[in-house]
Amino acid sequence: NAGVTQTPKFQVLKTGQSMTLQCAQDMNHEYMSWYRQDPGMGLRLIHYSVGAGITDQGEVPNGYNVSRSTTEDFPLRLLSAAPSQTSVYFCASSATGTGVEKLFFGSGTQLSVL
Amino acid sequence: AQTVTQSQPEMSVQEAETVTLSCTYDTSENNYYLFWYKQPPSRQMILVIRQEAYKQQNATENRFSVNFQKAAKSFSLKISDSQLGDTAMYFCVPNTGNQFYFGTGTSLTVIP
Numbered sequence: 001n002a003g004v005t006q007t008p009k010f011q012v013l014k015t016g017q018s019m020t021l022q023c024a025q026d027m028n029h030e031y032m033s034w035y036r037q038d039p040g041m042g043l044r045l046i047h048y049s050v051g052a053g054i055t056d057q058g059e060v061p062n063g064y065n066v067s068r069s070t071t072e073d074f075p076l077r078l079l080s081a082a083p084s085q086t087s088v089y090f091c092a093s094s095a096t097g098t099g100v101e102k103l104f105f106g107s108g109t110q111l112s113v114l
Numbered sequence: 115a116q117t118v119t120q121s122q123p124e125m126s127v128q129e130a131e132t133v134t135l136s137c138t139y140d141t142s143e144n145n146y147y148l149f150w151y152k153q154p155p156s157r158q159m160i161l162v163i164r165q166e167a168y169k170q171q172n173a174t175e176n177r178f179s180v181n182f183q184k185a186a187k188s189f190s191l192k193i194s195d196s197q198l199g200d201t202a203m204y205f206c207v208p209n210t211g212n213q214f215y216f217g218t219g220t221s222l223t224v225i226p
Contacts, residue, residue, distance in 0.1 A: 031212065042118075042205060043216040050212055058213065090159065092214075099147030099209030105159035 002026050006091050006106030013081040013113045021076040021109050023091030029104070031097030032074035036060065036087040037108075043090065049074055050097055081113045116141055118217035120206055126223045127196045134181075135191045135220045137206030144168075148182065149207040149214070150191045152200075162204070165189065196224045 007022045025032065033048035035058075045058030049068040063085060065077040074093075078085060089109045095101040117140040127133035139148075150162040165173045165182050172180050177197075181190045189208075193200055201224045206217040 033214070035216070040123075040218060042218045045213055045215075048212065056212075088157070092159075097212040099149075099214075102149065102161045102164060103151075103159070103214060108157050 004091055004093055004104050004106040006089075006109055008109060009107065010110045011112070013078075013111065015081060015083060015113060017081050018077070018079050019081065020078075021089055021091075021111075023074045023076065023106060024072050025074075025093040025104070026072065027093065027095075027104065028071060029093040029095050030071065031094040032068065033058070033092050033097075033103075034064070034066065034074070034076045035090045035092065036085075037090060038087050046076065046089075048097070083113045085111065086113045087111060116208060116210060116213075116215040118206055118208060118215050120204075120217040120220050122220045123218070124221045124223075126225055127193075128225050129196055129198060131196055132192065132194045133196055133222065135193075135204050135206075135222065137189045137191070137217060139187050139189065139206070139208045139215070139217075141187065141208060141210050143210045146208060146210045148180075148189045149209065150178070150180070150189075151205045151207055151216075152202040153205065153219075154199075154202040160202075163191065193222075198224050198226060200224050 034046040035043040047066040049055045091106040092103040148165045163175045177194045203219045
């Protein structure tokens, strides 16, 4: 049982480059979300989705785009990377997002923007 | 965004002793859920314990228990018989409105 799979695990970008962080889950979860983790700041919600075709902004959405065309996949796109986006990114999913069930996390992506 | 305060950035405890991590939050909701997650150096996020706000009974999970004070919006975690494997960052996480709000974390070190 794979759970939540994030790729890549590490990535180095130059300022202005674009890239997509991939996230896939095989648990048929309706709720998927992206967080960034910076030192001393905990995890902050970037975007989330409560089902295919539905996305919404979290606390820190600027500079990031998402889409949810299937239940399984929730990619995070950086259109023009900036040094301020250097962080560890986590994808997480849950059956409903209401808190009745826990969040399942991917293993994280360490992103450095030079 | 909901405010989650973990006022203890770092704590340490002797192996086999008991330690309590504090958390306060701010919500206008009446029904919600609260979680404690731990993040060891491996960076993996692991659920420790979950509390339903409409339940007065405090949740327990083996050596882990919570003290949930709804009126005070307080949700502390007690770890009994601390083990070396408990060394990790601990996050208090309320959930309301399809969003999980993470505190800034408490770094716990268990000393042999």
